[in-house]
Amino acid sequence: MPPATVTAAHPAVDDPGRRRSGSSLWRLRGYLRPYVGTLVLMGSTATAGVFVALAIPLTIREIIDGPITAGDSSGIWPLGLLALGLGVVEALLILIRRWVQARAVLGVETAIRRDLYAKLDQLPMAFHAHWQSGQLLSRVTTDLSTIRRFSGFGMLFLVINIVQMIVTVALLLRLYWPLGLVVAIAVVPVVWLSRSFERRYVVVSRKVQDQQGDVASQVEESALGIRVIRSFGRQQLAYDTFDADARRLYRSSVGKVRLAARFWTFLEVIPNLALALVLLLGAVAVGQGDLTPGTLVAFITLLLSLVWPVAALGVILSMMQEAMTASDRVVEIFDTVPTIVGGDRELTDPRGRLRFEGVGFHFPDEHNPDAGADTLHDIDLDVSPGETLAVVGATGSGKTTLTALVPRLLDVTAGRVTIDGVDVRDLTLPSLRRVVATAFEEPTLFSMSARENLTLGRPDASEADVCEALEVAQATFVHELPWGLDTRIGEQGMSLSGGQRQRLALARAVLSRPRILVLDDTLSALDVHTEALVETALRAVLSDATGIVVAHRASTVLLADKVALLQAGTITAVGTHSELLATVPAYYELLAGDADSAVDAAAEPASDLAEAGTQR
């Protein structure tokens, strides 16, 4: 992998913009290595192209000053054929360059994108919590195409255009130095001005881009919140907010258009002005016999061929700057050190004894106002093989964090978690995550076939295994989808209800046959009837495996052999459901509300319950 050059190590999120411009781009040079031959070919064809392009006006000069002036028709053919030959060669050189260029620049882009993706896949949850997927996406798309444009096009023409400018100006000076001087002097301010224009343009473009982002957020909010907006009849309010942003964007965009209008006009007018000047001075020189007509025509043609390289130089320089910024953003990800890396031990034939020993955790997040406050502290738990533990606690008490520590989606900041006595940090990640499977409350479904989604943790699962897991999770609805297990689900496919999604996530976890099964409030979106069916089926699964069940409802707690009560980041009580109900008031408060109301509701109409509720 080329990022052998990428070794510096510091967390990306900590220091934006520390890097010196340009060095990141230089560090990505390794990706060009496989294409060195191609690059040489590109460079040489481009250089040859410059000289061929210059030779054409000179041939024209020869025709005008030779055969035409002399009235010698026999001299036309050889020179005409030369012009034709040069023209064909020029086109051929361009063809070759563009043909090989495609493979090289796209190869570089594809390789960087692949490595970025692989890197991001390894980076831990803590990293992903900081970065929105949109920001990461813009790195693998926009930033990479910026780098591609520069490495395939900008870099080459930065050199070629400078070569062409120098050679052409030298040629013009040689053809007739006073005119050549005029052109040479005109080039400098054009490059400088186009660069400064381009800079201002970049600033304005950024502003427009930001405001486009604002408008997009308004659009997004109004699309996602459409039901609330409709429900309250607030279309006008939503429109007014949107319109304010849309008008701001309009004003900036018009400003941008004006600036661009000046810029492009300037670029077109300068060569025409030079043309007028050359015509005047050149014609005078021809009149005085200092210059031949053929040279004047060649001069004008050469001058016109100079327009693009000069004008483009400013654009290319900005392109370079953008590529530097883009590569900073890309290298930033390569530089991020994965904080969760596997150990070297494998668990062969795990029994599934899970222990938390003095475990503490806090998020390493300086943006968090509660920084330093422990999410979890002093947690001691011991779950025997085959035993199921329910974790109960109020919203925000840290239940999900607790479960994430087992498969090392997060790492403990104090104490340790062990499986069969081995610290989870000593295990290789694949081995650890083969032992532990989690069904999350908010299930993630990918836009792939239902089968691919189910076999996430066990790609070799047989048809029978899949069907069995679907049975357990009461997710047999999958068979009724239009293409059964091959139906694409997720965002880009068949849409499923929250309950269906949860059941699929459950089936996925069950299918991977873990020694330790973590159910993170997996049943919350199911209706009472389905929940009861799932629980019955789960009992069988949980009798074999060690289970951690996060629960809000008494019915789910009943799946467990014992219950741990999580309060303010630590375990305050462990026992069976009925023990805790009887002896721990806080537990009773959390779970018994339901049961009590039910009993009361059976006896009394609703109105009395209000008081019963407030008295507790």
Next chain:
Amino acid sequence: MRAQDPPAERAAAVHRAADWRGVAAESQDDVTTRASVLLRDRSRRLLGSLLRPHRRALGLVGLVVLVENAARLSIPFLVKEGIDEGIPPMQAGEGSRVLVTITGIVLVSVLVQAVARQAFLAMSGAIGQDVLLELRRRLFQHFQRLSPAFHDRYTSGRVISRQTSDVDAIDEMLDTGFDGLVNAALTLVGTAVLLLVLDLKLGLVALASFPFLLWLTGWFRRESAVAYRRTRETVAAVIVHFVESMTGIRAVQAFRREQRNEEIFDEVNDDFRDANMRAFRLVGLFMPGIKLIGNVTIAVVLVYGAYRTFNGAVTIGVLAAFLIYLRQFFEPMQEISQFYNTFQSASAALEKLSGVLEEQPGVAEPALPVPLPEPEGTVCFDEVLFAYVADRPVLADLDLVIPAGQTLAVVGATGAGKTTIAKLASRFYDPTAGRVTLDGVDLRDLDEPTLRRAVVMVTQENFIFAGTVGDNIRFGRPGAGDAEVVAAARAIGAHEFIADLPDGYSTRVESRGDRLSAGQRQLVAFARAFLADPAVLILDEATSSLDVPSERLVQRALRTILSRRTAIIIAHRLSTVEIADRVLVLEDGKVVEDGSPGDLIGTEGGRYARLHQAWAHSLA
């Protein structure tokens, strides 16, 4: 999505089954991106309606662009005059008066060109931005007006991309492509005419290149349409896979999915590269192709022109003018390939936008709205039939009277039609047959402001807008003062937690309310509804995701909210039902039990009683 498929397709589906992608019905988007460059009627209508207000300005722009091109095209002609008419007098010793005059005219031309060009770019750019603003506004208002039924079907993702990436595609075209297109067209015509005027025979020889040019451009246009579509498809696959892996990274890592994911990413990434390669190589053929045609033309013109100088038919000046014209002509032709994609994506975007703008709201505004100044809140379902799909009614002949002030709970299994009742009562949908009335007035006869003042629905979505917590509550009644907002929060029991936030009511919450817990979002949503003070409040599974203490808090809040107003509560947790005056048990779209909770629990063998028992048992 289609629910069923013919056997042939199923066979094809099985064939593709090995694919991780899975099979899905083709979405409408894919079909419409096949829009050809020739705009369809629909797009043309939209474009026409957007441009019509700018008719006069467009006329002016047209005039300016003609002037600009005339000035630009006059310059090589003037070079010819300078060489042919300016030089001989000087050689004859008659001074440089003619040459200076001609140079003067060139300078004027350059000046005219500069002024006209800048005016053209600024004016056309401003019109473009006007059109964009109008388009953005229209789209936004249109999506706001379209019924929730449309949004359910169309999904928010597509609503967003219509208003962002599609509009951006048109913006991009106006930004870069429009100017090039207009100039290429005018240069084509102008150059052809001028060449023929300068010298008919030499002109005809030069114009002999046009058929080749047109053929090459036509080929490129066809091929790149295909290549372009392929790049769009493959980049979409890259983006989808990337975003899903990153947002689902927890599942990816927990299930050791990294390697398989990288394989899949390699596949889509390589597909994208190959598609891009093809597009690049098309340009790689097209550009040198144009160059070749241009260079060959120049060589031929040079040789033939040289011959024609011998009999005096062509002067050196004419030859020079020809060479400059041909250069000016072929250079921009190469660039057509650069903005062709922009043009293509803009026309595809326009096609999609025009389609969506012609979509009619499923629930229409009444022509003659009935006023309802002080709604009491009596809701009636009168022989209501409702079906999402014809012949498969979700509700059949529902008759239901909810007296003003009553709290009605609707329970039943998933798919029994509970949510449909909520959607009909809030007129998110209109009944297929029968009618829903408020205080005796058909909901279809109430205008939007009246209806929304009277009826508010709170769903489990609890959408929180970016802004302050206070603003989010005030959304219920935009004119409300701070004191009223606080009073509403207090009434609901949300004041305590809001006051504990870093900036109290001024605490900023991100879009979708990431800073607030599910229970807190719920409370804000209730405060919002309380502030709106509707006569009828509908809660559609609004409390399903809460833990017991939060739910208890919300139950208490509900008692405050529901007193003195009509309420319909859809719930699958029976704990929510306890505060109802009346319970409706639905099964397959029919009311199977209807009564007070106490009565229903007491009904031996009743469905609600059984449901309740099972539930109570699970808690024991």
